[in-house]
Amino acid sequence: MSDGILLDITLPLDRFTLSIWWKTAESALGIFGPSGAGKTTILESIAGLRKAARGIIEVNGRIWFDSGRGICLPPERRGVGYVPQDALLFPHRDVMGNLLSGWRRAERAARKSAAPDRVLEVLELTDLAGRGVLSLSGGERQRVALGRALCSGPDLLLLDEPLASLDLPLRRRILPYLLRVRDEFAIPTLYVSHDATEIKTLAREVMVLDAGRGKAQGRPDEVFTDPSILPMTWTEGFENVLHGTVRETSDSTAIVETEPGLRIAIAAKGLVVGHEAVLAVRAEDLILATQSSSGLSAQNSLPARIQDIRDTPPADGIGGQVLVAVTLGRLSTPLFATITAQARHQLALRPGMPIFLVCKAHSFRVLATRDSHGGAA
Amino acid sequence: MSSPSLVALLISLKIALWATAAILPPGIMLGLLLARGEFLGKTFVETATSLPLVLPPTAVGYLLLLLLARSGPLGERTLGLDLDLLFTWKGAALASAVMALPLVARTSRVAFEGVDRRLEGVARTLGLGRARTFIEITLPLARRGLLAAAVLGFSRALGEFGATIIVAGNIPGKTQTMALAIFSEMQIGHDQMALTLVAMTVALTFTAIWTVEVLLRRRIRTP
Numbered sequence A: 001m002s003d004g005i006l007l008d009i010t011l012p013l014d015r016f017t018l019s020i021w022w023k024t025a026e027s028a029l030g031i032f033g034p035s036g037a038g039k040t041t042i043l044e045s046i047a048g049l050r051k052a053a054r055g056i057i058e059v060n061g062r063i064w065f066d067s068g069r070g071i072c073l074p075p076e077r078r079g080v081g082y083v084p085q086d087a088l089l090f091p092h093r094d095v096m097g098n099l100l101s102g103w104r105r106a107e108r109a110a111r112k113s114a115a116p117d118r119v120l121e122v123l124e125l126t127d128l129a130g131r132g133v134l135s136l137s138g139g140e141r142q143r144v145a146l147g148r149a150l151c152s153g154p155d156l157l158l159l160d161e162p163l164a165s166l167d168l169p170l171r172r173r174i175l176p177y178l179l180r181v182r183d184e185f186a187i188p189t190l191y192v193s194h195d196a197t198e199i200k201t202l203a204r205e206v207m208v209l210d211a212g213r214g215k216a217q218g219r220p221d222e223v224f225t226d227p228s229i230l231p232m233t234w235t236e237g238f239e240n241v242l243h244g245t246v247r248e249t250s251d252s253t254a255i256v257e258t259e260p261g262l263r264i265a266i267a268a269k270g271l272v273v274g275h276e277a278v279l280a281v282r283a284e285d286l287i288l289a290t291q292s293s294s295g296l297s298a299q300n301s302l303p304a305r306i307q308d309i310r311d312t313p314p315a316d317g318i319g320g321q322v323l324v325a326v327t328l329g330r331l332s333t334p335l336f337a338t339i340t341a342q343a344r345h346q347l348a349l350r351p352g353m354p355i356f357l358v359c360k361a362h363s364f365r366v367l368a369t370r371d372s373h374g375g376a377a
Numbered sequence B: 001m002s003s004p005s006l007v008a009l010l011i012s013l014k015i016a017l018w019a020t021a022a023i024l025p026p027g028i029m030l031g032l033l034l035a036r037g038e039f040l041g042k043t044f045v046e047t048a049t050s051l052p053l054v055l056p057p058t059a060v061g062y063l064l065l066l067l068l069a070r071s072g073p074l075g076e077r078t079l080g081l082d083l084d085l086l087f088t089w090k091g092a093a094l095a096s097a098v099m100a101l102p103l104v105a106r107t108s109r110v111a112f113e114g115v116d117r118r119l120e121g122v123a124r125t126l127g128l129g130r131a132r133t134f135i136e137i138t139l140p141l142a143r144r145g146l147l148a149a150a151v152l153g154f155s156r157a158l159g160e161f162g163a164t165i166i167v168a169g170n171i172p173g174k175t176q177t178m179a180l181a182i183f184s185e186m187q188i189g190h191d192q193m194a195l196t197l198v199a200m201t202v203a204l205t206f207t208a209i210w211t212v213e214v215l216l217r218r219r220i221r222t223p
Helices: A040-045 A096-109 A116-122 A138-151 A168-185 A196-202 A230-236 A340-347 B003-036 B042-054 B058-068 B089-113 B116-127 B130-159 B162-168 B178-186 B191-221
Strands: A005-012 A017-024 A030-031 A054-059 A062-066 A081-085 A156-160 A191-192 A205-210 A212-219 A239-251 A252-261 A261-268 A276-280 A288-291 A300-311 A321-327 A335-340 A354-359 A366-371
Touching: A005 A321, A017 A040, A017 A205, A030 A196, A030 A321, A040 A156, A040 A191, A054 A191, A081 A138, A081 A239, A081 B116, A096 A138, A116 A138, A116 A168, A138 A156, A138 A168, A156 A205, A168 A191, A168 A196, A168 A366, A191 A196, A191 A300, A196 A239, A196 A276, A196 A366, A239 A335, A261 A366, A288 A335, A321 A340, A335 A340, A340 B162, B003 B042, B003 B089, B003 B130, B003 B178, B003 B191, B042 B089, B058 B089, B058 B162, B089 B130, B089 B162, B116 B130, B130 B178, B130 B191, B162 B178, B178 B191
Parallel strands: A017 A212, A030 A191, A030 A205, A081 A156, A156 A191
Antiparallel strands: A005 A017, A005 A054, A054 A062, A205 A212, A239 A252, A239 A276, A252 A261, A276 A366, A288 A354, A300 A321, A300 A354, A321 A335
């Protein structure tokens, strides 16, 4: 049985024909694209709720759909855990009843890692087990929908905009659960989102979808800095995502270490020493300095090196901006800073040049925190 | 309460209950078909389903009589056995059932249309087949509307007059329901008796319809 996923889907829609081809052995996958690009349609095709016109859908060596050979498994035989954007919990069942909806299949399935007790524990739903679903908050609904999918013993999880319906503070609460699920149950997962930062945090391989076509695919940090993709993410700004461990905390600030010796000061309350933290910082909030300067109010001045300099195409709002990729310590993925073309010439920036990254503690946003055993905090 | 009126009440209840039991399965299936099915001639089926609602009940009764007559399509000569429906309480139940069909089918249809199809889709992805999804998701979610359909059908059967009198006659103690008894008592000038029967009928149907109203209102409050 070969691991991996093959998606070869062609499906005419009202405004365009959806057509993607994606073969990957990676298990944390993301589809990024603006609304109306066909993201949900892809998930529905994979789940079997909407029949593709042509193509092949193969998951871990099992063929779910093959138009050439006339194979189209019904949804109940595919082994998919579908978490729709609006949760769609069964209103006539309580939380536990919802979680156990797919348990019958799970008992038959080879994969039994997601026992209901463990799911309740990981998603912190134990106290809600007997509650009716109509009284749940938005974040609780999302967790129950996720738990219900996990309990059905899926071979592939499909998450449609898991955070989109939640406000910002709630996203920070749910994201750790998604990370825990990814790491704890190790089920291949396809996240769909219009938020590049979310995809960068959760996915290890991403496809960018535009009007039904795969525009680019690959590692998120490479794809999202591609000059042709960049404008698509620009409305929210380009955000760098960093993983680290909380080392010190005070009243309103904390020190997060991304690797031994590389300490970042952030302004955040309520962090716990020893917990892992996922941070985001916008590219335009990073300042480049050719020498370490004193007398700045900015709390961070980190030694780094320029890896690459890219001119962004003069699209709306970002014309004339320069994107500088900077390697920081041993981080495998570079951080990106945007500067003006003028600044680039004034500082005579070139690849390979040592540099200091200057950034205010307030510029870092905490996306998620969890204890080092994977528990959400 | 005099004993003849009690007899008529019991006959009415027996006929209406059997009529409801007989028409619920096909009525609900028809409602499901109209709510979820996409097929050629759907509009024809929709229209035909509503016919008993608008036709004069005597017309429906006469058609049933022709159908069940000795040499009719469902008669003794054609089938080779006597269904024993004409001028029996079973015939009255059949006539009431046919008259109740439009209400049962239309109310079930609305009940099924109120169930989010995406919930059924999610159930399928969780490994529930079509039949299991219907039993575990669709039916429970439509249950209030279906209950309303049953009560409406029962009420319609209880008040049925025209089709019943043609198919089953007006035999006291056998096929004479409340509706028929009111007519007979009034004809022979027993105003007091007729009024008693009317009061009993009003009480019975009022309770039934009130139940439906409560059920439907609760359904709207908890989606």
